[in-house]
Amino acid sequence: MNRLAGVTSPYLLQHADNPVDWWPWGPEAFEEARRRDVPVLLSVGYSACHWCHVMAHESFEDEAVAAVINEHFVAVKVDREERPDVDAVYMEAVQAATGQGGWPMTVFLTPDAEPFYFGTYFPPAPRHGMPSFPQILQGVRGAWAERRDEVGEVAGRIVADLSARSVSETLAKGGQVPPGPEDLASALLALTRDFDAVHGGFGGAPKFPPSMALEFLLRHHARTESEAALQMVQATAEAMARGGIYDQLGGGFARYAVDATWTVPHFEKMLYDNALLCRTYAHLWRVTGSDLARRVAVETADFMVRELRTEEGGFASALDADSDDGSGKHVEGAYYVWTPEQLRAVLGEKDAAVAAHYFGVTEEGTFEEGASVLQLPDTDDLVDAERIASIKERLRAARDSRPRPGRDDKVVAAWNGLAIAALAETGAYFDRPDLVQAATDAADLLVRVHMDWQARLHRTSRDGVAGANSGVLEDYADVAEGFLALASVTGEGVWVDFAGLFLDTVIVHFTAEDGTLYDTADDAEQLIRRPQDPTDNATPSGWTAAAGALLSYAALTGSGPHREAAERALGVVKALSGRAPRFIGWGLAVAEAALDGPREVAVVGPDGDPATRALHRAALLGTAPGAVVALGAPGSDEVPLLKDRPLVDGRPAAYVCRHFTCERPTTDPEELGEKLRG
Structure with a gap:
């Protein structure tokens, strides 16, 4: 066992x-x-990464390769999910140097x-014009021994180039104000140009x-x-739900499709993808009433609880792409x-023929071997629902034996925040109190284990023990987002x-004087560059x-400083809205909320x-962009939005502000529902 034997990261333990x-x-x-x-060999990956496993098996498990590494380098292994700051800094350098x-x-x-x-990834032998990993090791070793000055000059130039990179130029193009209607219309137009009208989604392969x-x-x-906006959502959501990227037996989404048709996934399943998509499908149902959107939202929520929930009540990061083939x-x-x-x-000849046609299983295959x-091709009229339900149940049981x-x-704090928001809302929409309870349990874990006495977050935990790594910006933001969604559903102001x-x-700790945001706190470990x-x-x-999260919190509390911070942060969205909307989508969604208000809904009743429950449900189902909801008894001031909101003629009431x-x-x-339409 090497020095990784005592760590908590499952990825690092795979290399112990x-x-x-x-x-x-x-x-x-x-x-x-x-x-x-000697130089440092830095290797960064994550536990569900297929090519990480491949390189580990080909090179890091090879005694001869290991001997060269051990003699001429100090080898450092990093889990990118535990240290996104380290990953971000060096990935920026990799992309700048290689273009990918x-x-x-x-x-x-x-x-x-x-x-x-x-x-x-470097192969064990030269392949397709790519040098082998042993050749890379030999070349770097030689450069370090014979051309040290040149190595130092290259490293110095790279660090200087990274240090000079800043979002200030981008921000200057947008100012420090949120996007206006024209900017959001430009973003829609740019997305329309990039939309795949045949298969849904944006761009080509691989498709995320x-x-x-x-x-x-x-x-x-x-x-x-x-x-046009709604049609792009509906087409994409249906294509993904019917494609191979969605698990037709167990629910939940794979990380991405390797093709443009959503047919063949890269099979790892990530908590963050499923949390985000669960919420998206739930919101699509809220707008359209689509049965498909409802089914996928609920199945994805059930997948997260069934497959990713930990004994402590949090949610695990991922399921691997690979498994034993038997x-x-x-x-x-x-x-x-x-x-x-x-x-x-599993099914016998007749039902197997039905299943093959229903699920698109062919003699040639759509994957490998x-x-x-x-x-799920459009074969809904092929057989009765009971027969398909029986087929799926038997296939699930057989798959469970694999x-x-x-x-x-x-447990990653940020991704659990995303899951809390998705489960709380899905549970509320579809009368699933068990999902709301799962969201509450995860929130409890984050407070008990991830939060210290100064209200600072640890990024990860495992087996109920907090990891050593400090939370980054996305941890604070996504956990806040999840907690605000949970408060809207439960009415618990805490x-x-x-x-x-x-x-x-x-x-x-994360905001610069000019209002820009850094990914790491001002008191975090200093890397060669502070990522932003x-x-x-x-x-x-x-x-x-x-x-x-700042915008929603300001809407619930009336806090001017939080509103101002949100608006300053949206300046970069204005700058990027027409040029790169696919890569600033959440910022555009927040800008829509800011433009709409967002609307603030106070529901007051016993x-x-x-009657209180009916008003609360109507408030939660409102489609006004980014609307916030506070629920409380008469006289409650636990959330400032509820203060001085009396009953009306002794009856529960809702205030839209x-x-x-x-x-x-x-x-x-x-x-109330009419008041909260977009």
């Missing part, structure tokens, strides 16, 4: 028995490199942590679920009644794919109070997530009163 003498990230590793006068990025990320550093050579752009389009439709071989997608022969073995990923994919069971504590930290990225990746950027200026209250749920 490598012959490579790995070090975890920390000053000790760089001191060792300085003492030995990905994981595993392989970077060679000086003992001062300055990068000088970059790459991602565009959760944040879809949320913007839903809000834009609510505000403007744009049918012969001892670790194969991507083995748990999920089917051949016609396998269908026949004659296997097919289950899809070796399961590994689970990365660390979640608003906790969100306020986290957002105060954002203002004090406002664009969305697989999740909302910490920057735009913070803007959304707890448990059917903007900037704490309210319309005439109503006691009629239907009238």
Whole structure:
């Protein structure tokens, strides 16, 4: 066992028995490199990463390769999900130098942590014009020994270039004000140009679920009644739900599709994708009443609770792409794919033929070696629902007997915040109190384990024990977002109070004098550059997530400083709205809310009163962009929005406000619903 044996990261533990003498990230590793006068080999990945496993098996488990690494380098292994700051800084360098990025990320550093050579996956032998990993090691070793001055100059130039990069130029183009209607219309036009009208989604292969752009389009439709916006959401949502990227037996989405048709996924399942998509489909149902959207939202919520919930009440990070194929071989997608022969073995000839047609399983296969990923072509009129339900139940039972994919069971604060919001709202919309309770349990865990006595967040925990890594901006922002959604559903104002504590930290420790936001706190570990990225990746950027949570908190409390911070943060969205809307989708969604108010809804009535419940449900189902809801008994001032809101003629009432200026209250749920249409 190497130095990773005592860590808590499941990804690092996967490498604990490598012959490579790995070090975890920390000053000790760089001191060792300085003492030995050797470069640092930095390898960054995550537990559900298929190519990380491939490179580990081909190179890091190889005794001869390990011997070279151990003699000539200090090897440092980083879980990008635990240290997104380290990942962001060096990925920026990789992308700047090579024009592309990905994981595993392989970077060679000086003992001062300055990068000088970059790459991602390297094969064990030369392949397709790509040098082998042993060749890379030999070349770097030679450069370090024979051309040290040149290495130092390269590293110095790279660090200087990274340090000079700033969002200030981008921000200057938009000012420090939120986007206006014209900016949001430009974003819609740009998305329309990039829309795949045949298969849904945006761009070509590989194709990622565009959760944040879809949320913007839903809000834009609510505000403007744009049918084009709604049609893009509906087409994309249906294509994904019917494609192989969605697990047709167990619910939940894979991380992305390798093709443009959503047919073949990269099979890992991430908590963040499923939380975001669960909420998107629930919001689509709220607008359209679509049965498909309802089914997918509920199935995805059930998948998260069933497959990712930990014993402590949080949610694990991911399920692996690979699993044992039954012969001892670790194969991507083995748990999920089917051949016609396998269908026949479980279902018999007649039902297997029905299932093959219903799920698109062919003799040629849609994946590898004659296997097919289950899809849902438009065959709803093929057979009766009971027969399909029986087929799915038998296939699920058979699949449950297969070796399961590994689970990365660390709890990431930010992604649990996203899950809390999704589960709370899905539970409220579809009368599933068990989902609301799951959201509450996860929130309790974040407070008990991830939050310290100064209201600072730890990014991760495992087995109920907090990890050593400090929370980054997205942790504070997404947890605040989840807590505010939970407060709207449960009426428990304590979640608003906790969100306020986290957002105060954002203002004090993550905000620059010019109003821009950093991904790390001012008292965090100093890297070669303090990361600052406002664009969305697989999740909302910490920057735009913070803007959304700040805006919602201000709407519930009337706080001017939080509103002003949100508006300053949205300046970068204005600058990017027409140029890169796919990569600022959450910011555009927040801008829609800011433009609409957002509307503030105070529901006042006795707890448990059917009339109170009816008004509360109508408030939650309102489609006004980013509307916030506060629920309380008469005389409650737990949330400032509730203060001085009396009953009307002794009956429960709802007040719809903007900037704490309210319309005439109503006691009629239907009238409230009309007030909260976009």
